[in-house]
Amino acid sequence: MISIDITARDGRSRTGILRTPRGDVRIPAFMPVGTRGTVKALTPEEVAGAGADIVLGNTYHLYLRPGHMTVHDLGGIHRFMNWKGPVLTDSGGFQVFSLAGLRKITPEGVEFRSHIDGSTHFLSPENATRIQHVLGADIIMAFDECTPYPATREYAANSLRLTTDWARRCRDIHKAEEAESSLFGIVQGGMYQDLRLQSLEELISIGFDGYAVGGLSVGEPKEHMREIMDYLGPAMPEEKPRYLMGIGDLKDIMAGVEAGFDMFDCVMPTRNARNGTLFTSTGRISIKRNEYKNDPSPLDADCDCYTCRNYSKGYLRHLFLCREILSMRLNTMHNLRFYLRFMQRMREAIGQGAFAEFRARWDKIDW
Amino acid sequence: MISIDITARDGRSRTGILRTPRGDVRIPAFMPVGTRGTVKALTPEEVAGAGADIVLGNTYHLYLRPGHMTVHDLGGIHRFMNWKGPVLTDSGGFQVFSLAGLRKITPEGVEFRSHIDGSTHFLSPENATRIQHVLGADIIMAFDECTPYPATREYAANSLRLTTDWARRCRDIHKAEEAESSLFGIVQGGMYQDLRLQSLEELISIGFDGYAVGGLSVGEPKEHMREIMDYLGPAMPEEKPRYLMGIGDLKDIMAGVEAGFDMFDCVMPTRNARNGTLFTSTGRISIKRNEYKNDPSPLDADCDCYTCRNYSKGYLRHLFLCREILSMRLNTMHNLRFYLRFMQRMREAIGQGAFAEFRARWDKIDW
Numbered sequence: 001m002i003s004i005d006i007t008a009r010d011g012r013s014r015t016g017i018l019r020t021p022r023g024d025v026r027i028p029a030f031m032p033v034g035t036r037g038t039v040k041a042l043t044p045e046e047v048a049g050a051g052a053d054i055v056l057g058n059t060y061h062l063y064l065r066p067g068h069m070t071v072h073d074l075g076g077i078h079r080f081m082n083w084k085g086p087v088l089t090d091s092g093g094f095q096v097f098s099l100a101g102l103r104k105i106t107p108e109g110v111e112f113r114s115h116i117d118g119s120t121h122f123l124s125p126e127n128a129t130r131i132q133h134v135l136g137a138d139i140i141m142a143f144d145e146c147t148p149y150p151a152t153r154e155y156a157a158n159s160l161r162l163t164t165d166w167a168r169r170c171r172d173i174h175k176a177e178e179a180e181s182s183l184f185g186i187v188q189g190g191m192y193q194d195l196r197l198q199s200l201e202e203l204i205s206i207g208f209d210g211y212a213v214g215g216l217s218v219g220e221p222k223e224h225m226r227e228i229m230d231y232l233g234p235a236m237p238e239e240k241p242r243y244l245m246g247i248g249d250l251k252d253i254m255a256g257v258e259a260g261f262d263m264f265d266c267v268m269p270t271r272n273a274r275n276g277t278l279f280t281s282t283g284r285i286s287i288k289r290n291e292y293k294n295d296p297s298p299l300d301a302d303c304d305c306y307t308c309r310n311y312s313k314g315y316l317r318h319l320f321l322c323r324e325i326l327s328m329r330l331n332t333m334h335n336l337r338f339y340l341r342f343m344q345r346m347r348e349a350i351g352q353g354a355f356a357e358f359r360a361r362w363d364k365i366d367w
Numbered sequence: 368m369i370s371i372d373i374t375a376r377d378g379r380s381r382t383g384i385l386r387t388p389r390g391d392v393r394i395p396a397f398m399p400v401g402t403r404g405t406v407k408a409l410t411p412e413e414v415a416g417a418g419a420d421i422v423l424g425n426t427y428h429l430y431l432r433p434g435h436m437t438v439h440d441l442g443g444i445h446r447f448m449n450w451k452g453p454v455l456t457d458s459g460g461f462q463v464f465s466l467a468g469l470r471k472i473t474p475e476g477v478e479f480r481s482h483i484d485g486s487t488h489f490l491s492p493e494n495a496t497r498i499q500h501v502l503g504a505d506i507i508m509a510f511d512e513c514t515p516y517p518a519t520r521e522y523a524a525n526s527l528r529l530t531t532d533w534a535r536r537c538r539d540i541h542k543a544e545e546a547e548s549s550l551f552g553i554v555q556g557g558m559y560q561d562l563r564l565q566s567l568e569e570l571i572s573i574g575f576d577g578y579a580v581g582g583l584s585v586g587e588p589k590e591h592m593r594e595i596m597d598y599l600g601p602a603m604p605e606e607k608p609r610y611l612m613g614i615g616d617l618k619d620i621m622a623g624v625e626a627g628f629d630m631f632d633c634v635m636p637t638r639n640a641r642n643g644t645l646f647t648s649t650g651r652i653s654i655k656r657n658e659y660k661n662d663p664s665p666l667d668a669d670c671d672c673y674t675c676r677n678y679s680k681g682y683l684r685h686l687f688l689c690r691e692i693l694s695m696r697l698n699t700m701h702n703l704r705f706y707l708r709f710m711q712r713m714r715e716a717i718g719q720g721a722f723a724e725f726r727a728r729w730d731k732i733d734w
Contacts, residue, residue: 036685036686036689036691037682037685037686038686038691038693040691040692040693041692041693041696042693043673043693043696065685065688065689066660066681066684066685066688070660070661070681070685073661073663073681074661074663074679074681074682075663075679080679080681080682081682082677082678082682293433293437294437294440294441296440296441296442306410310449311449312441312442312446312447314433314437314440314441314447315404315441315447315448315449317433318403318404318432318433318437319403319404319405321432321433322403322432324403324405324407325407325408325692325695325696326405326407326408326409326410328692329408329410329692329696
């Protein structure tokens with residue numbers, strides 16, 4: 001089972017260690033996304049070397065391909081992908097609900113069609129939980145209905161009822177199976193404060209090992225997102241990890257940390273890297289720009305990553321324009337290191353009671 | 368300047384060290400191809416770690432993109448691509464002549480159109496040599512006309528005349544520019560033994576730092592290729608390196624070594640890797656095959672590469688079917704290590720006077 005040790009607080013923000021049977025996770029933590037059992041373009045050693053303590057896997061993708069039983073037969077998610085630290089899997093809910101038109105929701109669960117071959121599948125709280133057990137993740141997520149944006153109050157309330165009911169069923173099957181993993185509940189409720197707080201309350205009364213906020217970054221204005229994290233963070237149990245799902249803009253992460261969240265995930269650093277958008281201590285760079293053609297300087301003189309220690313912007317631009325695989329690797333290594341070092345600096349700032357200064361400094365940069 | 372120390376001979380095959388100002392190259396050597404300043408999918412550290420002493424760059428590609436002056440401005444080919452060992456560049460001849468329909472040959476040189484944007488360019492012996500100087504390669508190749516297959520005797524004889532004339536002009540400009548690099552001449556002559564031997568003789572009388580055989584593996588039957596390497600190898604100067612260009616099938620490499628060749632290059636291990644075709648000590652594997660779906664064993668139990676030490680065939684199949692970047696990386700690392708270890712074993716066999724046994728053993732395997 002997991003536990004958290006909070007070693008320092010600064011305002012509502014907190015830093016410390018999330019302890020898992022497979023190793024410690026320094027919080028606030030950024031979790032690189034390894035959708036299909038690989039953080040795109042990197043080896044597990046590179047992901048760990050960049051400073052990641054935990055990675056994400058996606059249940060929906062691994063269930064469809066290669067199949068959870070295959071992952072199991074190949075030794076479980078850790079052995080499968082050669083990642084030695086803890087793994088968190090989402091429940092598949094978010095992905096299934098993103099398949100607009102390809103899915104049918106009933107109180108029992110969701111019937112959906114594979115985006116790969118159109119075959120029909122069914123996910124319920126029970127089998128989404130079981131699939132995660134079979135995959136062998138350390139932290140697993142309840143199967144929720146991700147309320148879309150915009151949603152009427154009525155839709156959001158009905159959706160929330162379903163999510164709470166499903167959360168209870170996830171908790172029950174999780175208990176019945178005596179799984180070693182930890183189970184997190186997911187707060188929904190759309191953009192409605194009372195529904196959001198009701199959702200959290202219901203989840204707390206069911207009882208989970210950690211609490212997550214879902215249904216954000218689904219198209220809503222940033223102010224709504226910030227407002228929701230701002231009132232939900234402090235309302236969440238102190239002694240349990242708090243996970244803000246799918247949030248990855250660095251300024252949003254800082255806002256989340258300010259509101260007391262501990263865990264974050266997003267494809268932003270890795271996907272942007274593959275698209276040639278790179279984060280630096282002075283802002284965002286599009287590496288394809290002509291101005292870098294003959295530029296012998298590194299991406300970021302302040303960065304200690306493999307890419308910045310060994311390659312020029314001119315070379316990185318060349319690789320990107322040629323669509324070379326090494327381009328995706330070097331860019332991903334840089335962006336991920338940048339993110340994870342940013343988290344490290346944030347943890348230190350919290351430890352020193354200097355989070356407000358940290359945030360003010362980095363909020364100025366035009367990412 | 369370069370030199371070779373032959374430390375052992377076995378029949379006509381030989382092993383030893385090709386000494387270059389940038390480091391030693393163990394011969395017989397396989398040179399991974401880094402067309403655009405990157406051995407596809409790998410970092411230079413991984414290429415060296417797999418056992419490569421020298422890599423290839425392609426003049427045609429680097430001239431067009433990012434441009435040789437840009438490579439120069441970014442510190443030259445070594446700094447550009449972060450490869451610390453010696454680099455050999457081809458002259459661009461082979462690529463230009465492959466652009467059937469897009470090129471016009473005159474005694475002066477070749478006018479051709481870029482495969483990237485259709486722009487018109489001109490390569491001559493003089494500027495192909497100068498471009499290679501500007502790139503900063505350690506070993507550079509004369510600009511030749513690669514005789515196509517099939518070619519009439521008349522075509523081959525005329526083409527040979529051009530190649531010899533151009534070789535002289537390359538040598539002259541190379542001398543005039545007082546370049547530090549070493550210049551190799553390229554034997555042409557199509558499938559005609561007398562023309563091939565004449566080509567070699569003419570090149571020897573011009574005088575080069577090494578001699579290469581071009582115009583093979585251009586569609587001719589294997590028997591012709593084997594026959595040509597068989598009579599050319601022993602005819603080449605003893606004290607200079609002998610390079611069999613573009614030959615990469617392992618059985619052909621063994622035949623080349625048997626005929627006394629020292630250097631080989633081919634995209635076969637790297638390109639096949641990206642296509643999911645993997646070399647093992649028991650034969651060739653297509654990793655996408657269904658039989659590997661739940662296979663927890665490594666690609667090759669006999670292999671010491673990163674891929675075989677850490678991943679199952681089942682996982683490699685999964686990555687390949689998902690077209691993950693890591694698939695190309697892990698497959699390339701394996702194939703390259705397999706090739707380079709094969710060369711190492713061959714060098715040891717020659718040193719022990721056991722090359723015939725080595726060849727007999729590996730010739731049996733169905734690659």
